[in-house]
Amino acid sequence: MDTVLAIFSGLAFIAYGLSLFFSNKMKSEFERFQLQRFMYLVGSLEILGGLGQLIGIFVNPLLVFSSIGLSILMLMGVLTRVRLKDNFILILPAFFFLILNSYLFFKFI
Numbered sequence: 001m002d003t004v005l006a007i008f009s010g011l012a013f014i015a016y017g018l019s020l021f022f023s024n025k026m027k028s029e030f031e032r033f034q035l036q037r038f039m040y041l042v043g044s045l046e047i048l049g050g051l052g053q054l055i056g057i058f059v060n061p062l063l064v065f066s067s068i069g070l071s072i073l074m075l076m077g078v079l080t081r082v083r084l085k086d087n088f089i090l091i092l093p094a095f096f097f098l099i100l101n102s103y104l105f106f107k108f109i
Contacts, residue, residue, distance in 0.1 A: 009104065011054070017050060020040065052066030070097065
């Protein structure tokens with residue numbers, strides 16, 4: 001089951017990371033966050049973290065490192081949305097992936 005969670009998280013982060021390079025909606029979100037200068041960095045880190053989780057299924061230290069890195073990114077995402085006073089529904093995806101990746105980190109450490 002934990003392997004399925006790692007695969008799910010890895011694929012989700014690859015997809016979301018790629019969307020930061022190609023989606024006008026994501027560009028407008030980062031402008032709303034006043035973080036547009038970090039958009040490509042965040043996208044790159046999400047893609048690398050997602051790939052790290054997929055490869056990490058076979059190389060445990062990579063899964064651990066990727067999971068904690070993605071947890072930190074999602075913590076920053078939650079804090080950004082709280083700072084903007086977004087409602088809970090908008091905060092929920094980042095919070096879900098924060099919990100999921102924190103779980104994966106502690107499970108595989």
